[in-house]
Amino acid sequence: MSKKNRTVNPAIYEGLKSVIGQPSDKVISYDAAVDDFIQYSAIKGLSKHTASSYAKELNQLRKSFVDQGVDLTNIREVKASDFEEFIRLQVAKGYAPSTINIRVRTARIFGNYCVKKGYTSNNAASGVSLLKMRHTVGATFTQAQLKRLLEAPDLSTFEGVRDLAIMLTFADTGIRLSELEAIRTTDVVFPDRAINIQLTKNGYARRIPMTKRLQTVLRAYMKARGLDEFTSSLFVTIEDKPLNARSIQYQIREHGRRSGVLDDVQCSPHVFRRTFAKFKIKAGVDIFTLQQLMGHSDITELRKYVAIYSSDLDAAIEKGIE
Known part of the structure; x- marks a missing residue:
């Protein structure tokens, strides 16, 4: 009687880990994860405007991470403190709280996707607080x-x-x-x-x-x-x-x-x-x-x-x- 192969095909192994919610052993960069996320957004049926907005905000986030010296070659190296520093820099540059909050919300959605795909074990942006906003109505015509x-x-x-x-x-x-x-x-x-x-x-x-x-x-x-x-x-x-x-x-x-x-x-x-x-x-x-x-x-x-x-x-x- 022949013995069963005691090793599992790497592709099957990665797929099984994803099913049970374990992070993949495969290292993926921030840019590659963003590309996958944008493609997923299109497949999911989100509007072109929404997918474009996600790409724009995640690109803004990337620029800030580069300025901070964050290692983007491995998505798991992005920490909650990096997102908090991003918010601090955005405030210092004079961006409106509503604009900053849109970027944080986008980062949270992206983070949830990365966890779901097994790229990371946790969503580093999930615990980052949104900025308090004054509830005002913008200009209107008389x-x-x-x-x-x-x-x-x-x-x-x-x-x-x-x-x-x-x-x-x-x-x-x-x-x-x-x-x-x-x-x-x-x-x-x-x-x-x-x-x-x-x-x-x-x-x-x-x-x-x-x-x-x-x-x-x-x-x-x-x-x-x-x-x-x-x-x-x-x-x-x-x-x-x-x-x-x-x-x-x-x-x-x-x-x-x-x-x-x-x-x-x-x-x-x-x-x-x-x-x-x-x-x-x-x-x-x-x-x-x-x-x-x-x-x-x-x-x-x-x-x-x-x-x-x-x-x-x-x-x-x-x-x-x-």
Whole structure:
């Protein structure tokens, strides 16, 4: 009777260790682990924006580790103290707490992935505390500023009609820049009076009703745009090329500059989004309806708007007074 082989194939051995949660004997560098993580994010179905954000933040972390002299040839050599020093340096450079916290959260997600894959035995970033933040709401437009912005485009040109349609879509739907960039002509459904947002941050498509004025402007824009069999993107250049996020941001800033609004407040897609939330809260729209319209996973972010803009406290202050 032949004896069984008393050694196990190295590949099988590594796979078994991963199954039971033991760290691999294989040494992997920080860069290689990040590459694997980004590929995993794409396979998992995360949006291109999210995967790009992970890569950006982990690259910032890498630069800091290099400055600190951290050994990046072995991911297991990265310690909690290295992350704490990273935070200290970020604070010293004047980065906002919200920006630093995004980087720490990304590091935690990456660390969990490394543990799951057996690259490390523990997540060194898991015990690093986030910075305390003041819960504030950023700049928003007033009604007068919004009116000036919408009046800025030259409506005798294709670009002017397009830019009005873009800014009004932001103003009347509160969608994100990445969502607007991804809208296709078929996503605008006039019989249903709605825009179907397919590419969202949380991965769930949603329907946003169109206001009457947005319907009118989008009909005019789509007539000027015409149909192009090679370009399905809703918003395009005069050469029928899809309009990218950077170009959209630039055009909004330019209209802010021409209208003078940029002298008083930043002009960007996110300011439109904040303004949408402000006006809806002030108009009495409940937070759960607003959550659905804006595509938030939870109401945590929207509570800040309610605290500042809700009129419920004004109505309640006189009640109970004799």
